[in-house]
Amino acid sequence: MITYLDADIRPLEQGWTMLLCEPGTFEGPDSINRALARLNAPVPGTVAQALFEAGLFDPAYPTPLHGKEAWYFRPLLGEAPGPAVLRLEGLATIADVYFNGALILTCNSMFEAHDVAVELTGKDELAICFRALAPHLEKRGPRAKWRPQMMSSQGLRLIRTTALGYMPGWCPDIHALGPYRPISLIRAQQYALSDLHIHADLDEDGTGVLNVSFTLNTPVDNATLSCAGHSTALIAQTNGHHSARLKLGGITPWWPATHGKPALHGVTVVLDGKTYALGLTGFRRIRLDRGHDGKDFALIVNGIKIFCRGAVWTNADITRLPDTAEDYAPWLALAANSGMNMIRLGGTMTYESADFFKLCDQLGLMVWQDFTFANFDYPISDDDFKAHVQCEAEQLLSASQGSPSLAVLCGGSEVFQQAAMLGLKEEIWQSTLFTSLLKDISAVLRPDVPYIDNTPMGGAMPFAPNEGVSHYYGVGAYERPLEDARRANLRFAAECLAFAQVPQQTTLDQHLPVPPVHDPRWKARVPRDRQASWDFEDTRDHYLGLLYEFDPNRLRREHPARYLHLSRAVTGEVLEESFSEWRRAGSSCNGALIWTFQDLMPGAGWGLIDSTRLPKPVWYAARRAFLPVHVSMTDEGTNGLGVHLHNDGPQSKSLMLDLACLRDGKTAVVSAQRTMTLEPHASVTLAATTLFGAFFDTTYAYRFGPAAHSVTVATLSDADTGEIVSQAFHFPQGRRTAMYAASLTSTLEQDDTGWFLTLNTDQLAQSVHIAVETGRPEDDFFHLAPGQPRRIRLFTEGQKPEGEVLMAGSDQRFRF
Template identity: 55%
Template sequence: MRGRLASIGAEESLLSEGWNLILTEPGACAVPHDIPLSAQFIPAPVPGTVAAALEKAGLFDRENPEPLNTRDAWYLCRLFDAEPGDAILRFEGLATLCHVFLNGQEVLFSESMFTAHEIPVTLSGGDELALCFRALGPRLSEPGPRARWRPQMITPAGLKNFRTTLLGHMPGWCPDIHAVGPWRPISMVRRHPVSIDNVSIRAVFEESGVGRLSVSLHSNAEDPAMLLRCGEMEQPFEKVGDSHYSAILKLSDIEPWWPHTHGAPRLYELTLVSDGVEYPLGRTGFRRIDVDRGADGDDFALLVNGERIFCRGGVWTTADIARLPGERADYEPFLRLAAAAGMNMIRIGGTMAYETPDFFALCDEIGLLVWQDFMFANFDYPRNDKAFLGHVHAEVEEFLHGVQASPSLAVLCGGSEIHQQAAMLGLPAEFWSGPVTDEIIPAVVARMRPDVPYVPNSPYGGAMPFSPNAGIAHYYGVGAYMLPIADARRADVRFASESLAFAHVPQQRTLQRHLDVPAVHSPLWKARVPRDRSAS
């Protein structure tokens, strides 16, 4: 189930072929008809980015990237194979300010990279689809809601007003490759007269050892005969409202899902049977996750199925910063290496981008816990901008809907280093919080994934957010501040959701023995070691 609005059993075709990219000066073309015939047309992969298209055409060097947010980017495609009639155009991710035109008429304006759209249209045959990604760069200097602080790690400050990834905007931490383009799939959907929509799945592992699976949905069929199947068990759906049906299945002999370091990541196939037709709903696992705060209330440890887990892993950035891919094949090599290295948790930080359900399906299968930050980091985000807060609500709901059955989702976190940034600039505690991480996100999490612990920020807890001896810490004492390894114990770190404990460069003789690399004092190292601006 990829989208909230998509119908089960609907005919869906990916619009991935025949796209061309044209770059124009900002505002030079208001509509597709304004694009000059002399413009350079570049074949473009979809889903994909401007960086990926230019790189494939030999026009972009990721080692020396040029700004990609200073020009308008047009994506054009002729839908030659689409039959006339009613359809739905589905856009799963457009980065970031995007106007969508069908046959020259604007049908959508999207201003969030993290929300999907489904637009009903009527096709006439041979239709032209055009997407214009307006240059974000000039917009970043526009005045917006006044911020109480300005972060040092991310530039420019205007990014706080737009729902887009911070990848490409953190000098020293990642290359300056800007995310522009249809980074997630575009497809055409034709619904059947009878539709099944808004499928909600919840798997619970009770302390008694019983698994409880709840599925609800909407169907416009007249008295449909529907049942839910999980493993060898089946349960008919009951009508609970107008076109609303629900089924609850209890499994007494359930095998729980475990991280691979502690057991088997057992998954169960889910199937909806409607009037004799089977529709796969994917897989889920049954597990219980709790947080142990310790006797003093300052601890933070995960309990999976009642067993205390020592979480070890790494922070995920992206499979490829130029392409921002989201397919299973892009993720699998990295995630399997992580498991082979003994990791049992992956953290997706708030400075990155949401990954697709394929990422979580792999973590479910492999047995990797996922700590998921929502995409908020360091900034003092708008507090009273209704449009901005509406985007926040939509992106949180859509993300959680896509991973609603995923047992690997272990922690949901409001964002990264917002509290820490404010505290380090000397602001009092009442300034650290905001409605995004303290009100909007936790309310949606409580409704859609009550089985997953929520924390407002990372780091979090203690008198100051950056104190490692309470709650969640970002610990850099050994790796960044060159303290002895014993400091990792003396600092009394409770839970490090981010750490560079052992990130030292090897000795020169080790490098020479195994790798053809420059001496450790070479400036080439700085180009490849993430760091804060101005830090060595």
């Protein structure tokens, strides 16, 4: 796309009306009585959004829209006569654009933007017809070598549109239709840049390297490139092409926020004395380390191996498909606040806008970007299809160029896995779409970003977790024991740990006030694989039984409140246990991304955050597991208890480690304390017996008589302030043995920064839940150790908070 400098760019957001009809009802815009198009339509927006705002569409019970035709109208009365450019940044999906009744554009891809030159008269009209997608989905194309069952239409492989809305059991059937990206009128002024390329990298010696090139529409006498106080001349070549290479010694690099500061620097060009901003960039060096045997998968950023943790993004709103910073910011702020350093944009979703990457740049969130290809055998031999793929890939990478947050490019999701699981040989499922076309485009436009053909891939089968990238569900859908998190020898999980995550009760009360679990309205929101005899609630129940030794079916019938409490707690426990294995020094794992970041509808979906943007209990567990300064413990059997310490940040940390084994959840039978300094970017493992200075059966592996304790507590505190930084718990006899009806005390207080609730207990309290009537706590569903008060911030809208505190071991409720 052309970058217009000094241009008058006016978004066409207001004044649109819409008419929904059956396919072929009208031959063209001239045959439509404008009085029929009475529905106000937001642009950018979707047909579903317009109908919802008019009270004609229920996202909970969506009406199919892929069989409808939608006409959008926008008068351009009063516009100053003259030439202009009509920019359409995204039309879903098959669309004809008319200007004054004449067809000026036919769109065949949801993922392409278009510029069309028009001549304004001041009495013009714009009309767009979004054709029904269903007839196109029913067309036959080249014979597919395999047919994935997760999609409701095999025709999706032939059309460049999102799979959202076509995955039963994964997401609601809300079909993308309409102008979901901005439409603007551009009146060009003096300068316009085409073929703009911005490439920022970091040399091993810490020197930033900025390469910028473009073609200028008009000659200039002087052109200069500037960044971070450094400047160099842009060299003019033939046909208006300009380029420059700028070296910036000692530049402050960009880091993922877990490991440093995500520093950004402005890039400007000066053309004949006038300065124009090209945006912000960051300097970082990302390399992919495959290990000495070629089987590993680790990201090395600025020379440091990064343990990547985060989740897979779905969408900010499946009804609207928004693309603005205002829509993204609340979600991404929660990702950054939870200690994530990576977000994956998966192949089953849709592309996000440049605003998404800009926010991730600022927040220090790395982005793993799949191209939107998933599961299908795509017709890459078709020249027209290939041309659309090339256009969408080039536009995507051009829009995000210079963005330091883009860390991995991936050809697509589960294409290799799908075919391999059906028993097909590698030569059948390997495709030049991934091995050459997308790879070559990525190498040209983002040479600073590693590219992989598909996810998962590597190993004896592409889905084997012990080589390359995997989608790991050993712990999870395949109901393996927690020890499988280590036994699988996982290298990198681009997705993992999918469960039906129960939201907070306030969300259920407001948006899904039905009996939990077996009500059909509840079950409709529970994710499942199509045609499977189980769903992800069954998976959650399996681990509830495993960790708490309750029969989940009986518990649900006899004690539904406790069942829900443990259902909210158990997935967080599984998450923390798994990441304790994966983050420890010596682990084969270099990163894991949870499936998924957010729900698309209220209910027990996969998301860490519900569709109202309220964090679920499991989000708090992720926040604890992802802390840059962190302590965890793992059961090493007869080797005792391993205590793992991490300092991901760039500064050394002076810390106090306390380790105590408690009898009956209250009395220390053995304890130790050590002051230590953790160096930057360091991970350390200590044996508990080393800290104690003598043998003690911390894991109850030797079983010389009855167990002396029910829980071990590791507390990592700031050595100067005494503030608890991180805490971990180990249950040698299981969680149920350590389930106590503790007596809690609470103190509510306010200071200049807000409200705080201080909790204390005389005995271990498991999975303490702070139910705030308005707002949310800073931490939730955490274990509370005796004699170690927790001061928890309460996020409220100014008023004095009220609520109650609950825990797993008792039916007591403590009001505050």
